[in-house]
Amino acid sequence: MHGFTHRSIMRNVCMSEDVNKYSIEVTDLVKQFGDFTAVKGVSFSVRQGSIFAFLGPNGAGKTTTIKMLTTLLKPTSGTVQLNGIDPTKNQDTARKSFGIVFQDQSVDEELTAYENMYFHAMLYGVERIRAQAMITELLTEFELIERKDSLVKEFSGGMRRRLEIARSFLHEPNIIFLDEPTLGLDPQTRAKLWAHVLKLNKEKGVTVFLTTHYMEEAERMADQVAVIDHGAILAQGTVDEIKEEAGAETLEQAFLDMTGRDIRESEATGLERMRNFKRRR
Amino acid sequence: MGVIHILWLRQIKRYLRSRARMLGSLAQPLLFFVALGFGFGPVFEQAGNGSYIQFLAPGVIAMSVMFTSVFSGIDLIWDKQFGFLKETLVAPVSRVKILFGRTLGAATVAMMQGCLVFLLTFLFGFRPENMLYLPLAFLFMAFIAFLFTALGTALASLVNDMHAFPMIMNFLVMPLFFLSGALFPLENLPAGIRYATYGNPLRYGVDGLHISMSGLEGIGIMADMGTLLVFIVAIMGLGVYLFKRIEI
Numbered sequence: 001m002h003g004f005t006h007r008s009i010m011r012n013v014c015m016s017e018d019v020n021k022y023s024i025e026v027t028d029l030v031k032q033f034g035d036f037t038a039v040k041g042v043s044f045s046v047r048q049g050s051i052f053a054f055l056g057p058n059g060a061g062k063t064t065t066i067k068m069l070t071t072l073l074k075p076t077s078g079t080v081q082l083n084g085i086d087p088t089k090n091q092d093t094a095r096k097s098f099g100i101v102f103q104d105q106s107v108d109e110e111l112t113a114y115e116n117m118y119f120h121a122m123l124y125g126v127e128r129i130r131a132q133a134m135i136t137e138l139l140t141e142f143e144l145i146e147r148k149d150s151l152v153k154e155f156s157g158g159m160r161r162r163l164e165i166a167r168s169f170l171h172e173p174n175i176i177f178l179d180e181p182t183l184g185l186d187p188q189t190r191a192k193l194w195a196h197v198l199k200l201n202k203e204k205g206v207t208v209f210l211t212t213h214y215m216e217e218a219e220r221m222a223d224q225v226a227v228i229d230h231g232a233i234l235a236q237g238t239v240d241e242i243k244e245e246a247g248a249e250t251l252e253q254a255f256l257d258m259t260g261r262d263i264r265e266s267e268a269t270g271l272e273r274m275r276n277f278k279r280r281r
Numbered sequence: 282m283g284v285i286h287i288l289w290l291r292q293i294k295r296y297l298r299s300r301a302r303m304l305g306s307l308a309q310p311l312l313f314f315v316a317l318g319f320g321f322g323p324v325f326e327q328a329g330n331g332s333y334i335q336f337l338a339p340g341v342i343a344m345s346v347m348f349t350s351v352f353s354g355i356d357l358i359w360d361k362q363f364g365f366l367k368e369t370l371v372a373p374v375s376r377v378k379i380l381f382g383r384t385l386g387a388a389t390v391a392m393m394q395g396c397l398v399f400l401l402t403f404l405f406g407f408r409p410e411n412m413l414y415l416p417l418a419f420l421f422m423a424f425i426a427f428l429f430t431a432l433g434t435a436l437a438s439l440v441n442d443m444h445a446f447p448m449i450m451n452f453l454v455m456p457l458f459f460l461s462g463a464l465f466p467l468e469n470l471p472a473g474i475r476y477a478t479y480g481n482p483l484r485y486g487v488d489g490l491h492i493s494m495s496g497l498e499g500i501g502i503m504a505d506m507g508t509l510l511v512f513i514v515a516i517m518g519l520g521v522y523l524f525k526r527i528e529i
């Protein structure tokens with residue numbers, strides 16, 4: 001009895017320590033392209049093993065922020081810590097600690113599903129035998145094992161997305177960035193995809209950082225939410241806290257109240273602004 | 282080495298799976314052999330310059346290797362626009378290794394294409410002057426492949442428009458090709474143009490192939506090799522600089 005109580009206390013202590021650990025810590029992050037500030041001093045922290053939804057309309061600064069977190073863009077100022085590592089200083093160590101699924105397709109259509117996975121494993125220095133075992137495990141998990149030797153160009157959009165997500169878990173990262181992973185997928189595929197992600201989040205304790213335009217997905221999946229618009233964070237907290245703050249019944253209502261209901265004119269993305277800025281120089 | 286090997290292997294697999302690309306790129310050399318070989322051949326021979334096919338074949342091989350190499354830059358633009366490059370750029374791998382792996386892969390593909398054209402030349406009556414010199418010829422093909430793949434990659438690092446790239450490359454590469462000595466001897470060109478051709482790296486590749494495949498006289502094997510190596514180092518250096526600056 002005494003031993004049981006002690007274990008319970010220890011487990012609670014460990015859990016509370018985990019809860020206080022952050023996988024991602026962002027402080028006053030700024031990105032400027034010439035005189036345009038795409039990200040205006042955003043700060044947030046993402047707890048280890050949690051699911052964090054980063055929401056915002058098109059052109060709000062979501063993808064630019066993800067690019068800075070994942071070393072694709074250098075911040076103008078501010079700090080980022082991924083598992084306690086500064087990606088601007090220890091780029092390779094930071095890169096090993098996360099996986100990413102980009103908004104656009106990033107698998108090679110001319111390669112098979114297995115080859116795409118294997119090439120990723122080699123890029124991340126996964127040992128050959130381990131890589132083979134992990135590929136089989138993940139392709140089975142994501143229900144692609146039957147098609148492992150098929151060229152990706154023969155895959156549907158949903159299958160490609162599943163392959164990309166499976167691939168992002170291959171080097172066993174602690175953090176996964178999912179940039180609008182369900183865009184353009186049918187509800188069945190979306191549901192299946194989230195089930196896989198949720199399972200890996202729970203079983204392996206992987207922190208999930210996601211962006212999505214489907215508010216019901218964020219409401220259902222996320223432990224924490226941040227809403228960004230025009231490069232600044234408008235609100236952050238749990239889904240209930242966000243709804244309460246906006247006095248809304250659903251996350252979608254809260255989101256629309258915060259970011260406005262007018263359709264946004266098509267704004268240049270951060271990348272386009274960056275290229276325009278370089279051209280002007 | 283694993284990363285370079287895997288990026289090299291990717292290019293090879295993509296090439297071997299694309300039969301249309303493989304066969305399609307034989308069309309241009311074929312046209313040159315039929316139109317120029319049969320058209321200009323008798324004139325060339327009447328002028329006392331020897332067999333035109335012995336002159337033309339190394340030039341057309343060089344052309345094929347150069348065009349395949351330089352247009353491999355389109356793959357980089359494609360990868361920039363459609364994602365695979367992002368996958369490699371967020372991996373814990375240095376950009377120099379990524380660039381080297383890609384360049385080595387594309388250069389190998391260009392070499393393979395050059396070997397196919399080499400086999401094609403036999404159909405038109407070309408015969409290597411000395412079989413012992415063939416390894417040297419393949420070395421020159423490799424130099425051309427590496428140099429122009431590096432050039433294609435360097436420019437593709439700057440350009441994001443897939444439609445503009447071939448136009449820019451044609452503007453740059455066509456003069457290099459026509460003033461390389463691949464189609465006609467350069468000795469009779471006006472002095473100004475003739476001297477300018479010494480700044481053309483393809484000239485040294487074509488010259489090396491002429492010497493090693495057809496036994497023709499030229500600048501000299503060592504001078505050709507040395508100059509090509511200098512060009513390769515310079516263009517690779519530029520490629521590394523530009524590739525490191527890519528932001529996607």
